[in-house]
Amino acid sequence: MRIATWNVNSVRQRTEHLLAYLRETKPDVMCLQEIKCVDEAFPRAEVEALGYNVATHGQKTFNGVAILSKQPFEATRGLPGDESDGQSRYIEAIIPFGETIVRVASIYLPNGNPPLTEKYSYKLAWMDRLIAHARDLLKLEECFVLAGDYNVIPDARDAKDIAAWAGDALYLPPTRERFRELLNLGLADALRATTDEAGLYTFWDYQAGAWQRNNGIRIDHLLLSPQAADRLQSVVIDRHMRALEKPSDHAPIRVDLA
């Protein structure tokens, strides 16, 4: 079972890259973030033509998440805990996996900049809701994967120039504390379950030649339930997708579960 996640930075701008990635990498489940369109504008027919089922949780202009799966599935939209939250940042699916199921969420966690504003308090509140939901899911003792753009740099080794991020919403202590709280519940950061290596990035800014200088950060993560971590085989960051013409500023990251 191959599960991939990618912040596409507009699915309509990235449709050809997405289709190429699906053809080449053949994930069983593909989580997308920042589709930046309403559900009706998603390139559904093109994706379905490659044999995928599609569930979207879009919105006009901003945000928007989706899950694609070769197996048909049921999806639920929105992160529990705040009925008044109108931002489309969470979709969850229950997907057949052999004789059992895997639950997969596609997450676009708020950026939160600038700090000391309501944007940062929204980020922290959203993380608190995610922690509460993860705690509920863990009670089910299922295989599940929370995949997406967390907008969290977990550690100094996850940035080329960590000093530049010291005061940023992606690295401030309250942000990292909440990410650790997820891990402390018993979730595994899939990449860190396989390596302690520094310099494994998933995002490079469009500006200032960040890609050419490898001035990146690791902010796209797959968090695994204990039952999913038991099955973890491998983790790959598909850096080549950042090297294409008209790329997303994020690279996909994927896991294989046995």
Place this chain on the structure above:
DNA sequence: ATGACTTGCGCGGCAAGA
């Protein structure tokens, strides 16, 4: 270096991103 780039919206530049 106060910069640098890419989106959506919609047709003029602004907001948002990270």
